[in-house]
Amino acid sequence: GQNIDQPTEMTATEGAIVQINCTYQTSGFNGLFWYQQHAGEAPTFLSYNVLDGLEEKGRFSSFLSRSKGYSYLLLKELQMKDSASYLCAVEGGGNKLTFGTGTQLKVEL
């Protein structure tokens, strides 16, 4: 079976750093994705990890530990526009993504 866990909600301050964690137990592993979804909009691709370690892309970084079934998304220099839902998704067997329920991030002044 597939199980992906992430916190339901997080709140952070503009300009700060926030880390959103994701743990997974899946049958098969071909990669882990992070998506951003603003209310009423489609999810948009942020990052992809298939090997252990940190992938950095501007203000966003994503980390993966396959042995621990663990990933995190790190957002630096938070901006108000970063308020959104962040979805962790794992590509297991069958070439399809299984999504977590998402972490709703609220950025405050």
Next chain:
Amino acid sequence: GAGVSQSPSNKVTEKGKDVELRCDPISGHTALYWYRQSLGQGLEFLIYFQGNSAPDKSGLPSDRFSAERTGGSVSTLTIQRTQQEDSAVYLCASSTQAGTEGYTFGSGTRLTVV
């Protein structure tokens, strides 16, 4: 086109009626996926098409749901005898075969069954 196009963007239908949702993927993307998202829920996998291979229908919730992809491009998701629990946003996504760039999602069809 430049992105994944879905139509209609909104659909209100009466319980028991059939509906068809359309998805036009990015040109050249061989993989096409249908997901649905209910309020406050994660994305639920429905069906996956890859090239000319038989589709993976393992996520379809009942036999009232079906989908086809014609000519390896446009896909239609059909829901027969709609029920109120079918109300959700239906999202289509496409990707290259490798999939390492992630899926590109369409804006979705918001289906409301009354």
